[in-house]
Amino acid sequence: MATNTKIHSIEILTNNLKHQLSLYRQLIDLLRVEKEQIISINLKELRNSTYSKEAILDEITREEQRRKAWCAEAAQSMGVEEKIVTIEWIVAKIATGSEVDQLLSLKQALSHLVIKAREMNLENQALVKSALVDAQEMKKNILGLTTDQPKVYGKNGQLGPSSNDKNPRFLSKEA
Numbered sequence: 001m002a003t004n005t006k007i008h009s010i011e012i013l014t015n016n017l018k019h020q021l022s023l024y025r026q027l028i029d030l031l032r033v034e035k036e037q038i039i040s041i042n043l044k045e046l047r048n049s050t051y052s053k054e055a056i057l058d059e060i061t062r063e064e065q066r067r068k069a070w071c072a073e074a075a076q077s078m079g080v081e082e083k084i085v086t087i088e089w090i091v092a093k094i095a096t097g098s099e100v101d102q103l104l105s106l107k108q109a110l111s112h113l114v115i116k117a118r119e120m121n122l123e124n125q126a127l128v129k130s131a132l133v134d135a136q137e138m139k140k141n142i143l144g145l146t147t148d149q150p151k152v153y154g155k156n157g158q159l160g161p162s163s164n165d166k167n168p169r170f171l172s173k174e175a
Contacts, residue, residue: 012070017103027057027060028113030052031053034124087106
């Protein structure tokens with residue numbers, strides 16, 4: 001690999017990683033907003049956030065594909081297997097001077113943001129699941145479908161569970 005091509009090539013990778021870092025920061029900001037929207041049950045804004053999140057994730061996927069293509073090209077030009085080309089390998093074999101620190105710093109920051117985004121997304125997912133369970137319980141209560149039916153007096157005056165017949169019954173005030 002010629003020096004000019006190497007410098008240009010490392011610059012492409014660095015710019016790609018910087019762009020991914022910026023996208024993950026946007027994603028984390030959006031996940032914070034999404035959490036607030038879930039808590040406040042703002043469905044219209046939540047839907048808009050979901051669309052924005054999908055767009056960011058699509059862009060992250062495109063950037064990751066570009067990074068993988070760069071790694072494949074680097075592997076081919078260096079005559080090694082593609083799976084060997086990692087940031088650490090690039091730092092050891094290709095990068096020089098300030099590129100080393102910059103690449104390692106970008107990798108560490110990206111790793112941290114990916115983990116944070118995953119954790120925040122799982123928190124939001126748990127909030128949504130909890131809200132759905134609560135909504136189902138409210139629906140059951142509104143429709144009178146709870147399993148704890150009120151006890152009523154039966155035909156012969158005995159206290160028991162709700163009767164299936166159509167005759168009116170008095171509710172027990174004991175509880």
